[in-house]
Amino acid sequence: MSAPGGRPLRVLVLDHTAELGGAELALVRTCAALGPGVDARVVLFADGPLRARLAAAGVPVEVVPLASTVATVDRERAGRLSVATLLGALRTVPFLWRLARRLRALRPDVVHTTSLKADLLGIVPAAAARRPLVWHVHDRIAPDYLPGPLVRVVRGLARRVPAAVVANSRATAATLPVTTAVAYPGFAPEQADGSDEALERRGGLARRGDAPPPVVVMIGRLSPTKGQLEVVRALRTVVDAVPGARLRVVGEPAFAAEDYAARVRAEVTRLGLDDHVEMVGFVADPRAELDGAAVCVHASPVPEPFGQVVVEAMVRGVPVVATRAGGVEEILLDADADADADADADADADADADAGTDVAPTRTDLGILVPPGDVDALAAAVLDVLDDPAAAHERAVRARDSALRRFPVERTARVLTDVWTDVSARARRA
Template sequence: MAPVRVAVLGHTAETGGAEIALMRLLEALDPRWQVTVILFSPGELESQLRQRGIAVRVLPLAQRTASRGRAQLKDPRTLLLSGRDSWGFVGRLAQLLRAEQAELVVANTLKAAVLGSLAARRARCPWVWHLHDRISADYLPAAAVPALRLLARTAHGVVANSHATARLVRLPAERVAVAYPGLPEESFAAAHQAPPTPVFGMLGRISSTKGQREFLQAAFTVAAADPSAAFHIVGQALFNDHEYAKQLEDLTSQLDLAGRVRFAGWSARPEADLDRFSALVHASPVPEPFGQVIAEAMARGVPVIATAAGGAAEILTEAPDPVPAPSPGEVLRTPLGQLVAPGDPRGLASAMRWVIDNPGDAESAAQRASASARRRFGAASAAAVCGEVWSQALAAASPRRRRGDAG
């Protein structure tokens, strides 16, 4: 049987969580899928995909549109300029899809879904949305939420990265599959060796939505009680977050933490950074769609402290239903880790102190979490779910395509 030609669309070539999840998925896919990734801008992701032997095409979208963050969707001027840029881009994208003889279009980001759905319709292809974003007013401008939920109804399949993400699409359960972003085998470690002195770390993009500010505020409290504790922030600012990164450096000086906090920048080997932590801190003050770094820390056997919202709570409780957040300053300890309220430095500090005071219990929870991660977050499992959704989308669209071709 000839492989199915699939065009996977992404609007950015920066390597954020959705892009890392995509690379891992493509490496684990069944050979029946012949994938070409179409990026709307050049960058690091293009190089990483090519290194993995994955076909890539770059179809540039105007920079002023490609670089807009989701918060800017409410600016009428932005919408007007983006509309002008997008109108011509959709036509070029449809032409490329036809040239690539794509049989299925898969959108991996919000912008890719908006533009790709229109181009797929012109190219007479079914399309599937791999949803890595919360379709909610706490994550997107309120005006965009109903439009994106309506867009999801036009997809031939939706794959959400958590049950928390899936609930917000407001589609019947049978219309949305959940595939946790998969981890390759090398992500898993046999055992974690805690460092001799406490090291608490954050790993990921520097952004106000990730909670580095709250982490520093908690670090101030922990540092006052334990002079040996150190704090690492691993990652860099992307998109429009460079001013926030500068504010973090200023805050570090104001809190007199300059000798205790290490800004490590981008890491080529994040697993090595995780192994240096006494615990990973996931401090997002807003609900996250998933929380990929939590799964990565669990796989390494590293204790985890996270905020009880969105996918993060789901990961540390193995419960698909929402978990009530602890009160400010309180900590919810699960068999797999610790949860605190979003935007709560006091709770983060209390959870960090518990790791210092109870290293044996923290490591026991981390070992249970590692076993849980192996059960739930393997790349092969994610590939199987996505492959099934892709197959169903092709099967559902085939009769309509035949009728259209006959006309």
């Protein structure tokens, strides 16, 4: 796992954002888990909290700034051919030149991009520096997640440009024409610290039936793709049945989602839930939020590429209710244990969706899955957990064992290191 001469393999990671999204938090954990055979450095295209997180983890990091007018272009605008899009492309030329010059100076063995914008913007500098490029794709490259023109561009480039393509889940890999490996975003050891005690405490409450008023927790940035509105609407039914129930919404709006956050707050008031909902804001370490919850809800109305919050809840032994779509489904169906059964379940779910069939909440060995966007099913699933805490606890115990086995960050680091080693060796032979 080393470069010629026995030195560590030099990997340069590119990310377009310095905000703390799921892929960025996973990057920090992964870099910290890399062994001595890899010398990783990160170049960000903007300054922000991610830079401090990486530096605190001992990862060398620097910023090559990209014009904000380009960096803030969202997926919808990027997928449209317009004068603004063309002008934005022209504005990237000086940035690409600066980045290529920096790559030539750093002389990495491999260039690794970890966001969709970085995947695209890294092509020219990596080629100019004559360094192999690895894409780490964290987005489902599908028309239900990205604009159609952008999907066609990314899929076409994926076939021809990168030396390797890594996906963050099987669900993401299924939307790509080629995939070298699947590297799940892993949890760090400290995320499991104290989870034995939290699990035992929750189990004792479930057995005695004397739990305090239940807390439903939802963790993630406030965004239409995360489903906070659906959870608030489902809570109205939950509170009608369990008047003491409360919801804690942990996270802040990001990527220009302030209007959506205002809609969520307005819906809380409209439904008369102000005394039952707390908008917590960003929390750097969500372990305490999870440990105090009776159930963790993941409610994305569109198929998500993975679902790190689901894994975090599983590691803490918290019962999970999640939407049955994308990478979340493979998390709660334990793909490693029975890949064939999962494939059959995926096919059945796709068939139901195509036929317009209403799919009811489904208990699995590890949690409860509901159809995306189905508020009634979401409420029913949460009430299932609250009404039968003993059964929910048994699922949570199995889920924790599954997550500890399948999703440690050390496994992520091994997969990526193997890909980088292979790509580097092939580049040297070429």
